[in-house]
Amino acid sequence: MTQRDKTMTADEVVAELADGMTVGIGGWGSRRKPMALVRAILRSPLRDLTVVSYGGPDVGLLVAAGKVRKVVCGFVSLDTIPLEPHFRRARQDGRVELTELDEGMLYWGLLAAAHRLPFLPIRAGLGSDVMRVNPELMTVRSPYPDDEEFVAMPALKLDAALIHLNRADAHGNGQYLGPDPYFDDLFLLAADRRYLSCERLVPTAELIGPPQSMLVNRMMVDGVVETPRGAHFTSCVPDYDRDEAFQKEYAETDWDTFHARYLAGSEAEYQAATA
Amino acid sequence: MTLADVCVVACAEAWRGDGEILASPMGVIPTLGAKLAQATFAPGLLVSDGEAYLMRGKQFEGWLPYRLVFTVVANGRRHVMMGASQIDRYGNQNISCIGDWAHPTSQLLGVRGAPGNTINHPTSYFIPKHSPKSFVERVDMVCGLGYDRGAVELRRVVTNLAVLDFETDSRQMRLRSVHPGVSVDDVVAATGFALTIADSVPTTREPTAEELAIIAALDPAGSRESQLPRS
Numbered sequence: 004m005t006q007r008d009k010t011m012t013a014d015e016v017v018a019e020l021a022d023g024m025t026v027g028i029g030g031w032g033s034r035r036k037p038m039a040l041v042r043a044i045l046r047s048p049l050r051d052l053t054v055v056s057y058g059g060p061d062v063g064l065l066v067a068a069g070k071v072r073k074v075v076c077g078f079v080s081l082d083t084i085p086l087e088p089h090f091r092r093a094r095q096d097g098r099v100e101l102t103e104l105d106e107g108m109l110y111w112g113l114l115a116a117a118h119r120l121p122f123l124p125i126r127a128g129l130g131s132d133v134m135r136v137n138p139e140l141m142t143v144r145s146p147y148p149d150d151e152e153f154v155a156m157p158a159l160k161l162d163a164a165l166i167h168l169n170r171a172d173a174h175g176n177g178q179y180l181g182p183d184p185y186f187d188d189l190f191l192l193a194a195d196r197r198y199l200s201c202e203r204l205v206p207t208a209e210l211i212g213p214p215q216s217m218l219v220n221r222m223m224v225d226g227v228v229e230t231p232r233g234a235h236f237t238s239c240v241p242d243y244d245r246d247e248a249f250q251k252e253y254a255e256t257d258w259d260t261f262h263a264r265y266l267a268g269s270e271a272e273y274q275a276a277t278a
Numbered sequence: 279m280t281l282a283d284v285c286v287v288a289c290a291e292a293w294r295g296d297g298e299i300l301a302s303p304m305g306v307i308p309t310l311g312a313k314l315a316q317a318t319f320a321p322g323l324l325v326s327d328g329e330a331y332l333m334r335g336k337q338f339e340g341w342l343p344y345r346l347v348f349t350v351v352a353n354g355r356r357h358v359m360m361g362a363s364q365i366d367r368y369g370n371q372n373i374s375c376i377g378d379w380a381h382p383t384s385q386l387l388g389v390r391g392a393p394g395n396t397i398n399h400p401t402s403y404f405i406p407k408h409s410p411k412s413f414v415e416r417v418d419m420v421c422g423l424g425y426d427r428g429a430v431e432l433r434r435v436v437t438n439l440a441v442l443d444f445e446t447d448s449r450q451m452r453l454r455s456v457h458p459g460v461s462v463d464d465v466v467a468a469t470g471f472a473l474t475i476a477d478s479v480p481t482t483r484e485p486t487a488e489e490l491a492i493i494a495a496l497d498p499a500g501s502r503e504s505q506l507p508r509s
Contacts, residue, residue: 077390078390085387086385103388106391107351107352126397127352127393127398131392135420136379185344
């Protein structure tokens with residue numbers, strides 16, 4: 004019996020998304036982000052998204068292009084450039100809503116959603132202004148003799164998740180070859196529609212290496228897209244490092260100019276322009 | 279010996295006596311401090327490379343991806359040294375935004391892991407520019423908890439002028455030492471709230487020759503020098 008072929012194009016992935024959806028994006032900061040899928044969203048008419056992310060240029064690009072109503076995050080950073088300029092400007096201009104959480108709370112919210120729990124208890128957040136700016140956050144007391152109070156971190160359920168890995172097969176088995184899985188498996192498990200882009204699509208038999216590098220399996224994935232250099236300009240080690248020079252240009256160039264120069268055309272044109 | 283070298287040693291001192299825990303320094307000078315401490319008086323420290331590897335000097339010794347970092351945070355075997363755009367007398371710290379959170383005049387990093395760090399394990403701060411803008415009566419957004427909000431332990435605040443701590447009965451910030459060439463009045467003028475100050479304030483200890491050699495080897499390009507404001 005043959006396995007289902009889940010390969011599709013980036014534009015086909017985006018066609019399955021809808022205005023107003025909550026979309027989780029894997030990676031961390033400016034590391035292994037599904038940028039080709041983000042660029043496909045930029046080319047689409049999608050809008051009013053809620054984006055859940057360990058935020059990097061994925062958030063910056065989507066916010067700059069007016070695709071985002073709300074960001075759910077603990078930070079938005081380009082790593083080597085600490086502050087994300089487009090997110091920053093949008094916040095200062097009041098163009099984007101924010102649910103600001105401790106990084107560990109975001110992890111816990113994804114873990115709760117992945118486990119189909121309504122919440123998970125966590126200490127992070129208590130006493131801080133995260134509770135003030137998110138008045139919907141509730142606390143819960145331990146039912147055991149310790150009686151300790153915790154934040155009841157609600158599940159961060161996602162309508163869709165987008166992640167990028169180094170290798171995958173057509174059925175949705177995916178492998179990361181870098182040092183950190185980030186939270187990509189949890190993003191998939193927290194979502195109704197799950198999309199995996201990869202540097203290279205390979206036959207299942209060629210997914211070799213340490214077994215624990217197989218972060219994602221086919222029950223976690225609905226669609227697979229081969230997008231070589233699809234994380235550019237974020238890092239995707241060992242396939243490539245972050246493109247620091249390009250990231251600097253992104254951070255320092257006025258949005259309309261940057262968009263016209265690199266994002267007005269297709270992914271192939273983007274890749275040619277940044278090669 | 280430069281001011282940056284003094285700051286590196288003052289940062290390193292924050293981890294003295296910590297044993298086998300994860301030292302998580304943010305920024306160039308705290309990172310040099312953690313590596314110096316590990317190489318000298320705090321050999322038990324575990325230090326990350328900023329990605330997912332634990333490094334003992336140049337030797338890889340372990341794997342610590344982000345999801346395990348959060349487990350270590352909750353487990354408590356960690357001492358972080360973060361930055362602070364604002365800090366108050368009880369050690370409440372802000373790295374999120376300046377102004378009203380709903381309409382910030384300046385969006386900064388976000389709360390990052392500061393709420394979880396400060397409620398779970400020891401925390402120190404490095405603030406390269408000690409000024410009334412950073413040492414304030416009230417922070418605009420409480421990210422890291424102060425002692426009045428449930429911090430488990432705030433160890434040190436190292437700046438370009440001084441070392442501060444919270445070793446007072448009221449857990450309010452105290453001037454621990456002034457760097458060589460800095461007066462107590464300089465620190466008072468640069469602080470936007472009343473510090474606890476003893477009658478006699480010692481001078482921050484200077485690096486030893488061995489420490490200077492290690493710092494130079496860790497940072498041969500001298501990138502630590504550009505981390506401090508030009509005086």
